[in-house]
Amino acid sequence: MQLTQEQQKMSxxxxxxxxxxxxxxxxxxxxxxxxxxxxxxxxxxxxxxxYETIGDAGLEYLQDYVKKNAKVKVxxxxxxxxxxxxxxxxxxxxxxxxxxxxxxxxxxxxxGITMSCTCAPYHIGIRPKVGEHIAWAESSxxxxxxxxxxxxxxxxxxxxxxxxxxxxxxxxxxxHLDENRFADIIINVKAKPKxxxxxxxMGSYLGAKLKAxxxxxxxxxxxxxxxxxxxxxxxxxxxxxxxxxxxxxxPEYKVNExxxxxxxxxxxxxxxxxxxxxxxxxxxxxxxxxxxxxxxxKEVAQFLNGKKIAHKLWVCTAKKTKELSDVQxxxxxxxxAGGLVVxxxxxxxxxxxxxxxxxxxCNSGKAxxxxxxxxxxxxxxxxxxxxxxxx
Amino acid sequence: MQKVKGRTISPGVAxxxxxxxxxxxxxxxxxxxKTGVCEEPNHSLxxxxxxxxxxxxxxxxxxxxxxxxxxxLKKNNKxxxxxxxxxxxxxxxxxxxxxxxxxxxxLEKNPFTFLKDGQRVKLDAEKGMLILQ
Numbered sequence: 001m002q003l004t005q006e007q008q009k010m011s012x013x014x015x016x017x018x019x020x021x022x023x024x025x026x027x028x029x030x031x032x033x034x035x036x037x038x039x040x041x042x043x044x045x046x047x048x049x050x051y052e053t054i055g056d057a058g059l060e061y062l063q064d065y066v067k068k069n070a071k072v073k074v075x076x077x078x079x080x081x082x083x084x085x086x087x088x089x090x091x092x093x094x095x096x097x098x099x100x101x102x103x104x105x106x107x108x109x110x111x112g113i114t115m116s117c118t119c120a121p122y123h124i125g126i127r128p129k130v131g132e133h134i135a136w137a138e139s140s141x142x143x144x145x146x147x148x149x150x151x152x153x154x155x156x157x158x159x160x161x162x163x164x165x166x167x168x169x170x171x172x173x174x175x176h177l178d179e180n181r182f183a184d185i186i187i188n189v190k191a192k193p194k195x196x197x198x199x200x201x202m203g204s205y206l207g208a209k210l211k212a213x214x215x216x217x218x219x220x221x222x223x224x225x226x227x228x229x230x231x232x233x234x235x236x237x238x239x240x241x242x243x244x245x246x247x248x249x250x251p252e253y254k255v256n257e258x259x260x261x262x263x264x265x266x267x268x269x270x271x272x273x274x275x276x277x278x279x280x281x282x283x284x285x286x287x288x289x290x291x292x293x294x295x296x297x298k299e300v301a302q303f304l305n306g307k308k309i310a311h312k313l314w315v316c317t318a319k320k321t322k323e324l325s326d327v328q329x330x331x332x333x334x335x336x337a338g339g340l341v342v343x344x345x346x347x348x349x350x351x352x353x354x355x356x357x358x359x360x361x362c363n364s365g366k367a368x369x370x371x372x373x374x375x376x377x378x379x380x381x382x383x384x385x386x387x388x389x390x391x
Numbered sequence: 392m393q394k395v396k397g398r399t400i401s402p403g404v405a406x407x408x409x410x411x412x413x414x415x416x417x418x419x420x421x422x423x424x425k426t427g428v429c430e431e432p433n434h435s436l437x438x439x440x441x442x443x444x445x446x447x448x449x450x451x452x453x454x455x456x457x458x459x460x461x462x463x464l465k466k467n468n469k470x471x472x473x474x475x476x477x478x479x480x481x482x483x484x485x486x487x488x489x490x491x492x493x494x495x496x497x498l499e500k501n502p503f504t505f506l507k508d509g510q511r512v513k514l515d516a517e518k519g520m521l522i523l524q
Binding site: 021024025028029031032048053054055056057058060061064157158159160 | 400401462480482484485
């Protein structure tokens with residue numbers, strides 16, 4: 001890989017050990033993926049934020065970087081943390097966990113990272129443009145930014161995204177290059193997905209089938225952004241989709257000649273939606289995977305207005321969105337009904353299992369997968385109106 | 392003395408005894424960060440300690456948090472002193488770099504065919520070279 005003079009100096013430690021370490025990581029990745037050079041990025045999203053996922057090993061790593069005086073060079077923000085920093089007691093998060101989580105967040109903060117922990121940064125105004133190079137790590141945000149925004153990122157890991165943030169650079173390979181952004185399979189959607197859960201089930205079914213291929217959807221019309229978000233998130237969870245196209249909707253639509261063609265039928269949609277629904281009587285109902293937009297919070301508030309729920313309810317969102325929800329009065333309605341609007345965390349990365357939850361409901365194909373595998377939950381899957389008033 | 396060339400992933404020089412794993416390794420959940428002992432059931436290294444060894448395995452697998460576990464091992468003085476992979480992937484590469492463990496991959500000869508457990512070797516990852524004594 002070719003380094004510029006400036007990059008070579010960074011690598012040699014002329015600008016400190018933190019930058020040198022970050023460069024060593026990027027150069028090694030560049031070597032592994034045969035990148036020819038490093039390119040500048042406009043923003044980074046760092047994953048590995050929840051104490052539930054990174055544990056003491058991750059915390060020590062971050063504190064090590066802080067000791068080396070690491071500072072980020074570009075706009076950098078975080079994946080959701082294991083709890084809402086302000087409401088962890090209301091969520092019943094154990095105090096020992098909370099202490100470690102705060103240490104992790106403090107380490108990121110002292111590196112100059114923006115304290116926004118969200119998987120849906122595009123809902124709070126972080127929307128890179130078509131062709132812009134970024135280094136994002138949360139898999140659904142990667143799928144959304146590549147596909148719906150037309151920006152360019154590989155699926156970064158925690159350490160590689162942090163190294164990119166510290167240097168402002170990423171190795172030029174994979175989805176940064178034109179030639180790797182062609183769809184290799186066309187999916188003719190014969191089904192009629194309508195709700196968020198429909199798009200979640202569709203993504204979950206197709207992701208497992210497609211693995212790392214790039215799909216191009218035809219025959220989908222007027223899909224709102226929140227449903228594109230769910231579709232991408234689910235495909236990225238059961239497979240490793242990082243880019244998808246939808247004819248007439250996504251800003252780019254590039255398909256390889258000779259791409260395979262398959263149908264996705266209404267029967268497949270209905271049967272997979274049923275397959276995802278394993279549990280009954282949820283202890284906890286979760287909405288907002290990926291993080292809810294203000295519109296989605298409003299929808300929940302409208303359902304709950306004047307009602308009481310028997311189970312716990314978390315509506316997960318970004319801090320900025322929660323602030324708007326507070327102002328609009330949605331948070332109050334949800335709290336009066338017995339739920340919570342929780343910021344900067346989610347059902348996938350909080351310590352649900354430790355907190356004693358056994359059965360959790362969701363309307364997200366991504367959450368359905370990780371609640372079962374990471375959090376050992378029985379999953380109730382369905383449309384908002386079916387799960388939110390579940391008894 | 393025989394020299395076998397490879398590709399440097401993480402620089403440094405180390406000398407010690409070979410430990411071979413024919414299976415891929417997940418450091419998260421697979422290796423105890425306090426003892427360096429492999430705790431993954433049905434793994435070819437199960438019950439063995441990787442500390443202080445020139446560890447040879449095909450590649451990493453599992454969670455990216457594995458990189459951080461390698462750093463914990465190093466801080467606990469339980470890390471391998473060098474790593475050779477058939478094909479490096481990001482988890483082990485990043486782990487080796489942040490833990491300052493010399494590492495090479497893509498040897499010109501398959502290491503599984505000419506190395507055995509307990510054999511003394513020197514890994515010169517500055518030059519991308521494995522030296523047999």
